[in-house]
Amino acid sequence: MQWYDWDLAVAHTRSRALLMREFLRRAAHWAKAYGAEEQWPFYDVTELIAPGFRAAEDVENALEDFLDRSVGTPSTARTCRGAVRWAALRTEHPGALPDRDREEREGQDQAQALDLYEPLLLLYERGGGYSVGEFIDLYGVMIPYGDLPFHLTAEPFLTLAPGTLDALDQGAVGRITYYAKIGAGHPRSAPRGILRRRVVGRDGGVHDEAFTRNLRWEPTEYLRRYELGHDDVDHVVISEREAAAFIERVAGAAATPPSSQAG
Structure with missing residues (x-):
């Protein structure tokens, strides 16, 4: 396996940036919940939930072999260990994890109930890892760290379906x-x-484009016509996260058989 795929990373800069920000948000909530703010953002959460826990010996050995050969960034290696051990802990000792149903009933913050490593694993799949310095370098785009309080109040990005991420990346050149x-x-x-x-x-x-029922961005004259006073339909600026939510709804509707939609 080739860890860094530069072409893939550059093609997925928009989604990788969103995924990293969502990981930073989730990591902030988990760190706060366990009093581990100083370890934020790149840490192994299983060390907080179940200190000393390890996956099966063969899994740990294969993991360390892969990290030694392919992953040179210490913070990336820590999160890879965390993701593997998280999956093992969830399978072997589900009682060690937070009670999601109880949290929902009590109205507690739901970020802690989400899988911490899900957005980061998707980021890795879309071009490899990252490096850290003054900024977080995703190889194609750099994003600022911010700080833990900022990420505690950040807008969630929960639309993580591959098709949605691909749509955000499609032709996404420019501002x-x-x-x-x-x-x-x-x-x-x-x-x-x-x-x-x-x-x-x-x-x-x-370049003006509309996201169509064909599940792709296609040229549109709507904004130019609106600026000239020739369109009665109004519009507002939205965030990339809001755009992702719409894309996911459209994709879901397109995948649903007509008979199911009618019911």
């Missing part, structure tokens, strides 16, 4: 702004559709 088309019966949370405007290069070339 991107997302819009939701709204109107009567179509609030921001359930818009008629979404669009994006990409401003590319030093000359500021503008």
Whole structure:
């Protein structure tokens, strides 16, 4: 296995940045829950939940062999160990994990009930690891660390389906702004559709695209017509996370048989 796939990483810069931010958010909540703020963000959470726990010997040996051969960043190695041991702990000792049902009943923060390593594993699959310095370098894009209090209040990114991530990455070149088309019966949370405007290069070339029922971004004249006063449908700027939620709903509807949708 080749750990770093540079072409893949560059092709997935948008989704990898979102996945890293979601990992930082989840890691902040887990660290706070266990009084381990100083270990944030790249740590093995099983050392907090079940100190001394290890996966089966053959699994641990294979893991260490892979890390020695392929993963040179210590923080990345720690999270790989954490992800493997988390999966083993969840299988062998489910009672050691937080009671998700109880947390939901009591209205406690749900970030701790989420799988800490899920977004990070998806990030690895989409081009490999990262390196750390003044920024977190994802090989194609760098993002700031922020701090733990900031990530405790960050907007969740929970739409992690591969198809959704692929759609966010599709043709995602330039500075991107997302819009939701709204109107009567179509609030921001359930818009008629979404669009994006990409401003590319030093000359500021503008590319307007709508996410269509074909599950891809296609050129649109909507924003230009609106700017000229020729379109009655209104729109608002939305976050990339809101755009992802819409994409996932559209993809889910497209995958549902018509008879199921009618029911």
